[in-house]
Amino acid sequence: QKEVEQDPGPLSVPEGAIVSLNCTYSNSAFQYFMWYRQYSRKGPELLMYTYSSGNKEDGRFTAQVDKSSKYISLFIRDSQPSDSATYLCAMSRINSGYALNFGKGTSLLVTP
Amino acid sequence: GAVVSQHPSWVICKSGTSVKIECRSLDFQATTMFWYRQFPKQSLMLMATSNEGSKATYEQGVEKDKFLINHASLTLSTLTVTSAHPEDSSFYICSARRDENTIYFGEGSWLTVV
Numbered sequence: 001q002k003e004v005e006q007d008p009g010p011l012s013v014p015e016g017a018i019v020s021l022n023c024t025y026s027n028s029a030f031q032y033f034m035w036y037r038q039y040s041r042k043g044p045e046l047l048m049y050t051y052s053s054g055n056k057e058d059g060r061f062t063a064q065v066d067k068s069s070k071y072i073s074l075f076i077r078d079s080q081p082s083d084s085a086t087y088l089c090a091m092s093r094i095n096s097g098y099a100l101n102f103g104k105g106t107s108l109l110v111t112p
Numbered sequence: 113g114a115v116v117s118q119h120p121s122w123v124i125c126k127s128g129t130s131v132k133i134e135c136r137s138l139d140f141q142a143t144t145m146f147w148y149r150q151f152p153k154q155s156l157m158l159m160a161t162s163n164e165g166s167k168a169t170y171e172q173g174v175e176k177d178k179f180l181i182n183h184a185s186l187t188l189s190t191l192t193v194t195s196a197h198p199e200d201s202s203f204y205i206c207s208a209r210r211d212e213n214t215i216y217f218g219e220g221s222w223l224t225v226v
Contacts, residue, residue, distance in 0.1 A: 006155075036217070043220040044217045098215065099158050100215060101158075
């Protein structure tokens with residue numbers, strides 16, 4: 001079993017829809033949780049990070065962490081065509097030097 | 113703007129030659145940098161963790177003699193692919209840790225070995 005599982009999609013939604021992206025993980029030692037956005041042939045761009053269970057909001061993006069269920073989510077409100085990209089969840093723990101373990105990434109397409 | 117610069121963005125080399133990729137943190141000092149490899153439609157796979165002033169820590173299955181990592185300063189880490197072969201063709205991405213919450217990635221380097 002991979003440490004981080006993420007449905008690769010693709011996920012196609014109409015413009016303006018609410019998008020829900022999810023990851024599950026198996027290692028309870030993970031403490032830091034991040035979401036990255038990656039456009040084709042580019043390096044990942046940090047969107048959000050969270051440390052503990054709960055919600056964190058930044059503009060149209062909301063990140064949720066449920067450590068008891070080992071489940072994290074990213075919600076995108078009022079999705080735009082420019083949000084079309086691959087979204088990667090990542091997590092790290094202190095005793096690995098904060099090296100990131102990535103999910104496979106979910107490919108999102110927002111259609112006008 | 114970018115906080116981690118990676119160079120070159122694209123490189124084509126002949127089989128058997130060596131290629132060096134640089135990763136620089138632009139406005140912060142990074143004691144730890146990471147090197148990843150990403151195949152098409154796959155996730156990022158950690159190759160090694162690079163700590164300034166000490167030897168890199170390689171992930172299982174990554175040949176340390178083939179992928180030489182040097183982290184000589186707090187703002188620069190280099191990855192050298194030695195005796196490159198076509199199967200080494202991939203997208204190589206570095207990242208630099210600013211703090212425990214924030215890790216920034218470079219734009220990546222496409223390596224094609226012909």
